[in-house]
Amino acid sequence: MYGIGIVRGLGVTLKHFLETYLDDIRWLGRRYYNPEALAIRQSPKARGAFTVQYPEERLVTPEEFRYIPFLLYEEDEAGVKHDRCTSCGICAKVCPPQCIWIVRSSNPETGRPIPEPTEFFIDIDICMNCGLCAEYCPFDAIKMDHDFELSAYDRQSAHIYNKERLSKPVSYYASIRPSNYEREEAARAAKETAKAAKRES
Amino acid sequence: MEEKHSGPIETQSPPAAAPAEGLEARFPGSVRRDERQNFDGYLVEPGKLVEFATALRDEFGYDYLSSVTGVDYLPEERLEVVYHAYRSTGGPALVFKVQTPRQDPIVVPSLTGVYHGADFQEREIWDLYGIRFSGHPDLRRILMWEGFHGHPMRKDYQEPYFEEEGKPYKNRWPEGSVYRIEDKNPFHGNVQYPDEFTPEGWVPEGDDALYAGMKKVSAGGNGDGRGLGTEQIIVNLGPQHPSTHGVFRVVVTLEGETIVELKPVMGYLHRNHEKIGERNTYLMNIPFTDRLDYICSMSNNHGYVLAVEKLMGIKPPERAEYIRVMMVELTRVANHLWAIGFLLNDLGAFFTPALYAINERELILDVFEATSGSRMMCNYMRFGGVARDLPEGILETVRELVFERLPRRVDELDAYLTGNEIVRTRSIGVGVLTAGQALDYTAAGPVLRASGVPYDVRRADPYSIYDRLDFDVAVRYNGDVYDRYLLRMDEIRQSLRILRQVVEGIPGGEIQTGKPQYQVRVPAGEAYGRVENPKGELGFYVVSNGKPNPWRYHVRAPSFINLTAMGEMCRGQKVADVVAILGSIDIVLGETDR
Numbered sequence: 169m170y171g172i173g174i175v176r177g178l179g180v181t182l183k184h185f186l187e188t189y190l191d192d193i194r195w196l197g198r199r200y201y202n203p204e205a206l207a208i209r210q211s212p213k214a215r216g217a218f219t220v221q222y223p224e225e226r227l228v229t230p231e232e233f234r235y236i237p238f239l240l241y242e243e244d245e246a247g248v249k250h251d252r253c254t255s256c257g258i259c260a261k262v263c264p265p266q267c268i269w270i271v272r273s274s275n276p277e278t279g280r281p282i283p284e285p286t287e288f289f290i291d292i293d294i295c296m297n298c299g300l301c302a303e304y305c306p307f308d309a310i311k312m313d314h315d316f317e318l319s320a321y322d323r324q325s326a327h328i329y330n331k332e333r334l335s336k337p338v339s340y341y342a343s344i345r346p347s348n349y350e351r352e353e354a355a356r357a358a359k360e361t362a363k364a365a366k367r368e369s
Numbered sequence: 370m371e372e373k374h375s376g377p378i379e380t381q382s383p384p385a386a387a388p389a390e391g392l393e394a395r396f397p398g399s400v401r402r403d404e405r406q407n408f409d410g411y412l413v414e415p416g417k418l419v420e421f422a423t424a425l426r427d428e429f430g431y432d433y434l435s436s437v438t439g440v441d442y443l444p445e446e447r448l449e450v451v452y453h454a455y456r457s458t459g460g461p462a463l464v465f466k467v468q469t470p471r472q473d474p475i476v477v478p479s480l481t482g483v484y485h486g487a488d489f490q491e492r493e494i495w496d497l498y499g500i501r502f503s504g505h506p507d508l509r510r511i512l513m514w515e516g517f518h519g520h521p522m523r524k525d526y527q528e529p530y531f532e533e534e535g536k537p538y539k540n541r542w543p544e545g546s547v548y549r550i551e552d553k554n555p556f557h558g559n560v561q562y563p564d565e566f567t568p569e570g571w572v573p574e575g576d577d578a579l580y581a582g583m584k585k586v587s588a589g590g591n592g593d594g595r596g597l598g599t600e601q602i603i604v605n606l607g608p609q610h611p612s613t614h615g616v617f618r619v620v621v622t623l624e625g626e627t628i629v630e631l632k633p634v635m636g637y638l639h640r641n642h643e644k645i646g647e648r649n650t651y652l653m654n655i656p657f658t659d660r661l662d663y664i665c666s667m668s669n670n671h672g673y674v675l676a677v678e679k680l681m682g683i684k685p686p687e688r689a690e691y692i693r694v695m696m697v698e699l700t701r702v703a704n705h706l707w708a709i710g711f712l713l714n715d716l717g718a719f720f721t722p723a724l725y726a727i728n729e730r731e732l733i734l735d736v737f738e739a740t741s742g743s744r745m746m747c748n749y750m751r752f753g754g755v756a757r758d759l760p761e762g763i764l765e766t767v768r769e770l771v772f773e774r775l776p777r778r779v780d781e782l783d784a785y786l787t788g789n790e791i792v793r794t795r796s797i798g799v800g801v802l803t804a805g806q807a808l809d810y811t812a813a814g815p816v817l818r819a820s821g822v823p824y825d826v827r828r829a830d831p832y833s834i835y836d837r838l839d840f841d842v843a844v845r846y847n848g849d850v851y852d853r854y855l856l857r858m859d860e861i862r863q864s865l866r867i868l869r870q871v872v873e874g875i876p877g878g879e880i881q882t883g884k885p886q887y888q889v890r891v892p893a894g895e896a897y898g899r900v901e902n903p904k905g906e907l908g909f910y911v912v913s914n915g916k917p918n919p920w921r922y923h924v925r926a927p928s929f930i931n932l933t934a935m936g937e938m939c940r941g942q943k944v945a946d947v948v949a950i951l952g953s954i955d956i957v958l959g960e961t962d963r
Contacts, residue, residue: 173788180785181721210735212769218728230735232760234742257542262887264653266536272543281543289547298656298748303756304887312742328547347761 191216201225231345234299234312236292239334240341251335252309254283259301259310267294268301288331293323308352314344392429396421403466407680407894410451410464415477418467419504422452422483430456431463432808433824434484436897436908436925437491439498443524446471448500451910452480453897453925457808457822459829462897469500479505486811489933497522497643507582512636512962515578521641528644535918536649583622583630601629606947608637614711614951615958619935623944631939631947633932638962646922651677651889654922656748658909661924662960663745664704667696667737668902670750675832676898676909677752680891683882689754690834691875695767696737696749697900698864698871702775703733704903705815705857705864706782708955712854713786715952716795722786729778732770739763752889754881764872771868779861787855796850800938800950803848810934813927814905816954819856820848826901840867850946850953857955860903888917895921904928904955924963928956 241249260268271287302311320326342349399414413421425431431454440449453462479502480487491502492511499520607618616637622629658673659666710726734744741749807820823844827835843859845852893915899908905927912921
């Protein structure tokens with residue numbers, strides 16, 4: 169009969185419509201603003217409305233999520249910051265849109281390069297968030313961030329990040345990418361022991 | 370010819386010579402093998418080209434001219450046009466090339482008379498390389514605007530803000546003289562128009578040729594002067610018509626509501642992706658391929674790395690192959706969901722079906738985000754592997770998706786739409802493309818298969834692990850909008866079938882051959898990597914001269930080439946169907962315009 173297809177289709181719509189309410193009832197009013205519910209709502213088990221009440225409610229970013237790179241520094245007991253970056257320039261060379269500018273420092277007396285950048289710029293208007301810099305950095309000194317809320321009122325002056333703006337402590341990195349951090353630390357430790365063993369023998 | 374493949378080159382398909390024995394004998398003196406190291410195919414004398422192509426089509430069975438592109442060999446003062454032809458029954462490509470000196474006038478005979486599919490591609494070559502195709506019915510610029518000065522893909526053309534021939538640029542390190550690119554913009558503050566300029570009255574210069582080329586017959590009724598006298602009018606749909614999926618424009622000649630002729634106009638999103646690609650190093654191109662068809666970045670990555678891997682002579686480890694296929698097939702599901710959803714939008718079912726489909730796509734994007742770090746710009750594959758291994762737990766998510774959720778949701782979508790009378794009336798018999806036309810116009814992917822040609826690169830010329838996977842090539846026979854919709858449904862189901870095998874069979878082990886390198890060494894030569902993208906055959910033609918940057922980097926974009934047949938599909942249809950037909954071709958402007 170003509171029209172039966174439409175009626176069947178409307179049945180699907182009705183099912184979807186009712187499902188949103190059923191899911192509300194299932195959570196007894198705790199469907200929103202509840203991390204436990206959010207985790208299920210964003211999984212293959214999700215039912216009902218897919219919407220998230222941003223910014224009150226936020227999606228959990230997976231560990232590999234990448235956005236605008238940042239530089240890592242270690243802090244010693246005295247509170248002095250040491251850049252991990254040695255200004256080797258690999259990130260600047262591998263960057264597809266060429267948005268990284270590095271000023272290498274050199275010893276004013278000898279003129280020899282010092283393994284720490286004087287300045288480090290990233291133009292975030294140009295950065296395409298590909299993550300190649302982080303992937304190929306041999307010193308784990310540049311990593312991709314999780315912070316995506318970067319709006320600024322003045323793009324003329326605010327969108328070229330300098331070293332100060334880019335630098336974040338290693339502890340921050342460990343907090344956003346715990347398993348990556350662990351893996352890298354383990355690799356570093358293994359390397360150190362191998363080196364020490366070689367020195368002794 | 371076997372010695373040509375000495376060294377590390379190991380093509381995944383058998384060499385193209387075998388199936389076309391006797392070509393040289395058929396054209397003595399005017400066809401010879403391309404003897405350059407790591408190059409393949411035949412060099413054809415320009416004068417014999419049309420005859421050669423006709424013989425190829427009619428006698429040798431190469432009925433599908435997949436890709437036409439140009440290469441500028443500046444040091445040798447030569448321009449070259451490269452053709453890739455296939456048999457619709459499957460098998461490797463037959464590559465043939467025409468060389469011409471770089472001095473004006475540069476003329477090569479057009480193949481539009483033999484294969485209609487060459488139409489847009491030849492226009493693109495004229496636009497970007499300045500090679501004129503004699504006999505082409507409508508040789509206008511296609512990506513740049515009429516009146517543009519120069520041919521941007523020529524090797525001696527320098528774009529605005531030109532810095533150096535190839536990346537990495539030397540001033541980034543160690544001097545770090547930072548600047549904002551906008552500060553170099555000559556229109557820094559704002560743009561002022563001349564006094565006499567009125568935006569309303571302005572007609573873009575080059576469009577005269579476009580309108581002049583539109584068929585316009587003064588209709589005197591039935592031609593005997595007795596019927597109702599009607600007038601044909603030319604109407605612009607777009608740029609930026611609400612449902613055209615991007616900044617796209619079609620110009621139609623209308624007789625009442627019926628379309629007499631239709632021409633797509635594109636290039637509004639053109640950024641000369643290929644020129645950027647030739648400035649880039651090989652690795653840098655991977656994230657750029659994400660931005661072609663931004664719905665399917667994973668499979669774009671796949672096509673490109675396959676091309677470069679062919680040149681480098683490496684293969685990824687087994688686990689990486691499985692991960693790649695898993696990602697690519699998830700992409701196909703996501704793309705077809707998207708395409709179906711938006712086809713319904715185009716038919717007037719505003720956003721309810723689209724959102725039901727996008728819901729499921731969202732879960733696939735979550736998988737991409739967890740593995741690659743980004744939902745759409747995945748940048749996940751590398752030469753000889755993938756960027757990183759699957760994170761913990763993601764395989765379980767995929768398993769749940771492909772075994773439980775997606776099959777049910779696809780069935781639901783099927784129940785929701787397939788029987789719907791409005792959908793059926795709007796799409797059955799609309800935008801018909803016959804099998805012969807589809808081949809002739811080089812339609813690819815779902816458009817080709819919905820017209821009854823069971824041609825799928827995964828089967829016709831298998832790559833990766835597809836030869837070991839069990840799946841059917843979906844095919845439908847009516848070639849209308851409805852069949853294209855049904856075919857996408859079929860393909861989702863087939864992809865889920867592949868995914869179930871992949872999830873079950875994924876082995877452990879390495880994900881990368883050799884050490885990850887940011888500066889890969891690519892031996893000189895040419896390679897053409899093609900994959901069955903959700904929208905059709907995506908090919909990457911790469912020529913290396915052994916330097917860090919590719920000498921030639923060409924994208925055979927299915928969205929772009931599928932549009933060649935659009936005029937044919939729309940002829941005789943109502944103007945309201947244009948949007949539905951466009952929706953059923955499923956284009957993405959990022960890829961169309963490149």
